[in-house]
Amino acid sequence: MTIRTGVIGAGVMGADHAQNLARNIGGASLSVIADIDAERAQASASALGARAVSDPLELIKANDVDAVVIASHDSTHAELVQACLDAGKPVLCEKPLAPTAAEAREVVEAERRVRDDQGRSLVSVGFMRRFDPGHLEVREAIEEGRLGRTLLLHGISRNVSAAPGATSESAVTNSAIHELDSFPWLLDSPITEVAWVPGILSTSEAASGLQDPAFMMMRLGSGVLATLELFLNAGHGYSTQCEVVGEHGTGRFLEPASVAYNADLKSYTQYPQDWRPRFAEAYRRQLQAWIHSLQEGTGSPLASAEDGLRATLAAEAMVASMHNGGAFTPVEQV
């Protein structure tokens, strides 16, 4: 059974999803692309043999759309997910599920009502790191006890340059939110409190209102302390690192370089400029796993609406710590 999909948002992320669904995902086809910029929608759709619309609600209701991917502006996520719920259609919403925990909670509650009625969960959230080979292998090593009981986790997230308009708050809610989902997922334990360490030097590339780099701490239910350096203007490359420290050993992701070079008195591997090459495989696997689950009627193996809410709650607690001198701040549990 082929799952006919529609993609809302024809920006970088939406175009990638559309391309994958049209060409590289078994069991999927692409019917429609929606974008408020009608030309952009048309350009994407033509290249992929799909049709274009400007109204996302038209896409959601279309008869030849069995499932929806939302990759439009963050501010539209909650409303569009709600429309999918109303239409009874499965939806994969890019992170964040909603800009605020209050809105995310409304989505979760709406989704639970649908789930109660129909016995299945319709909402998945695009925390694609859950499908990155390095993340998966570390998680498996932890589950199998190969490292012993986990004690600490150190994360580093570096971008080449911050998005225009980035603030200390958006650095948490848009960037660190990946770790606020992946850390508890890796360790199978919720984040219970967080702290944002104040008073750090900023790079001269940081805009006014942006603390960059930032350093954060999280405590998990299991007692593990997790630390995170988030550096948006790191310049030297896009890099996602994580080391899990267990009683008997440690495991850390490797940057997925395919080739080592020798030149100019250096032995080197290359960093990507941004997240797309780094996580291209994770995005593809996430879409494939989602389509498989829809074909088979099994539960989605992706992050759930609750997971999306949890990450947003942790992000809001982190921002509260930021505004409160860096104190450890409890995270509301779902």
Next chain:
Amino acid sequence: MTIRTGVIGAGVMGADHAQNLARNIGGASLSVIADIDAERAQASASALGARAVSDPLELIKANDVDAVVIASHDSTHAELVQACLDAGKPVLCEKPLAPTAAEAREVVEAERRVRDDQGRSLVSVGFMRRFDPGHLEVREAIEEGRLGRTLLLHGISRNVSAAPGATSESAVTNSAIHELDSFPWLLDSPITEVAWVPGILSTSEAASGLQDPAFMMMRLGSGVLATLELFLNAGHGYSTQCEVVGEHGTGRFLEPASVAYNADLKSYTQYPQDWRPRFAEAYRRQLQAWIHSLQEGTGSPLASAEDGLRATLAAEAMVASMHNGGAFTPVEQV
């Protein structure tokens, strides 16, 4: 347009192909699996929603089979490819195209006749390394001149243990044949002569009649010397390495480890036991590229029948060198 496929051979390799075509390749579906072992065919087919047959010719002729994958015993390849040509259907044949150059040449000639009539090439050969990210990146670096003019190439191919019944000759025709295809492909230059260095120690794991490890040399049309250590009973892990040495630098594939561990006084990455995890991504990408080319009616980006013949001719010259004291032996050109 969905390409409906059939897979001949339900062994390890065929089952992987079938699984991919049924589930993980965009634009493909799986209609039939054929195996002389009817039960094995049935088991694979049932799990994937396909039907099973025992006669491969029935599969080739089936109306719901647009394209065929051959993963049966090497000895059947040439004949089955011929049947696909007779049926006018595109075929992806696992390497080798044929056990001997003479048979491979017959396939090439038959395929040329069909191609002349219909204007398209129907035969692709499964030299999947051409779709491995490391191979592709090294090839691109060479093409772009980033390493300067290529001067040397060093390859290492190590398996954990040799297949039962392996001989010095089969080590060339079944294992080294990958490099006999990938080296000229990497450098875009044909192999013109080869030498098999005699008189090397064998591991005690080597069977009678098997020189293991073996050391080979190849000259390419560009003048490059390529060397290859082939060690089937290496024991320590499955490993495919290659360093290209250019005037201005070198590039080498990295073993694609996702995680680095610290434990037991060691800092380590893990080797796979065999080729499946190492090249799983290359196999998937090869199938996807093949399906795309069929959907779009463009030429196949996979190795061609001529490429299959070239590798077999190089392998036969290597075996001739082996039987002739290790002298450099010319390779017949296609």
Next chain:
Amino acid sequence: MTIRTGVIGAGVMGADHAQNLARNIGGASLSVIADIDAERAQASASALGARAVSDPLELIKANDVDAVVIASHDSTHAELVQACLDAGKPVLCEKPLAPTAAEAREVVEAERRVRDDQGRSLVSVGFMRRFDPGHLEVREAIEEGRLGRTLLLHGISRNVSAAPGATSESAVTNSAIHELDSFPWLLDSPITEVAWVPGILSTSEAASGLQDPAFMMMRLGSGVLATLELFLNAGHGYSTQCEVVGEHGTGRFLEPASVAYNADLKSYTQYPQDWRPRFAEAYRRQLQAWIHSLQEGTGSPLASAEDGLRATLAAEAMVASMHNGGAFTPVEQV
């Protein structure tokens, strides 16, 4: 001019120093070894052609001792350094200079009086990391501005197992004290406040009263935040790591492995069991630099008594933070 030396303490560290001074350091000779265990002193001395005494003061006063190395129990350091000052002899005292800042301050003051009288500084402290090639290269990269302005520093210090009787406090004053010296030395900026993060899981190998691992933070005068994971029972190997994060790039020490192995499905390098192989070269270079400075009458390039006091003051502030819920605690400046 050969510098004739005496070594106080014939334990592991003292025996290494004695061996180096007797055999491996240009311009040095070894005259005497002192240990309260007369047999141990005699055993070491005989093997190296030196004489043994049990009274360290006898060694300090000996006519054939131009300079003294103190490697006896920590509790004796301050008093013995004072005796060297009284004798007007240069002394290299193993870290810590004194168990408490109060005692260290007395030494500093006494040393300043001697220095004022004689115009030279007599006391060096054995913070050998200042002579480790990795530390030196990172420091040079910072000084030359190759990484841009430094923003963050992440350190990791792991031992295989904690010394018997280790406590959370001794982990700071005996182990983390290395970083409390090396971090400000690397960045040429003093530590101004410190925090010891409470509430971390301990390994089951940790003794009662020992938080292990521990996580600490330091702010430096330059504004840099430094973090440190200290894990005494890490089990998997002795490892000293540090990454300096600058505006334009990062630099981190590599574990100094000489050989990479492939075996047992692993590609690995080996960790040492303890600090001796890791820092053997740093210890030798430190002694050689000290002897050179004595031969040439130039100032000692080793850590000074003031440096020893500074590290001890930072350690005491860290312990105060530990006993005060983890609050950032100011460090008294020298």
Next chain:
Amino acid sequence: MTIRTGVIGAGVMGADHAQNLARNIGGASLSVIADIDAERAQASASALGARAVSDPLELIKANDVDAVVIASHDSTHAELVQACLDAGKPVLCEKPLAPTAAEAREVVEAERRVRDDQGRSLVSVGFMRRFDPGHLEVREAIEEGRLGRTLLLHGISRNVSAAPGATSESAVTNSAIHELDSFPWLLDSPITEVAWVPGILSTSEAASGLQDPAFMMMRLGSGVLATLELFLNAGHGYSTQCEVVGEHGTGRFLEPASVAYNADLKSYTQYPQDWRPRFAEAYRRQLQAWIHSLQEGTGSPLASAEDGLRATLAAEAMVASMHNGGAFTPVEQV
């Protein structure tokens, strides 16, 4: 007992040896430096508190010279070693012992006569790789059987640029001679035959008469095949690599980088420009071991005159292979 030394040759190598003997080697002092360029000798000597002479024979005969280091032009080595033998003084001669095997054999025979008379061997040859930590660890791993029986050895030797006037022959006798000593030393088995593979592309940096890179093969008495890429104009860095392939695993030297950098979209370590930083530690350890052996009257642990002859015989066989179409050529045994 301090060993008073004299160094013949005040070029790069001689100046390094002199500096080490004067300052960094326990048990040694430097009395005299000789160089045919009197000013150069004087400059070196003044800085190190030694005296300068222009006549090397004057140095050899000097009363305050117990042992001699020869680092003058290769063409003078044999004659000066002979003078040391005549004077009954231990000598460390830089490689090669002599430019030809015939001359090297004369030295060996003269040294045997002295040895017979006095019961000790006076001549050591400066094959410093025997004191490189990576070489030593690989040798130990082989001896202890950790890799199983050795089957193959792959070496790579790359320089940034060839010395002026380098020829294909001098590349063997001056550069590859290091491997012609270190490979049999690593495996404790002599080289029995060698082959120089003809017909390889040269870099455009290669001078007329210089095959660069070159590829060589060696068979050892144990049956092991060793291969060597020698690339003098490699440009990308000075690099000495070697992988020993055993039945149960492999071991290879790591380039001894102390720091890993992230910058400019690269994760990298740096290569040295030449051999001096790469082997500085090996040179120092070699000198120290030599001085210890002289102090203790034990046999020298350095390469012997016979070792020097063996390497020269292998080099001459390699050149013979070069001039004979690349045939395997037997090496005369000592």
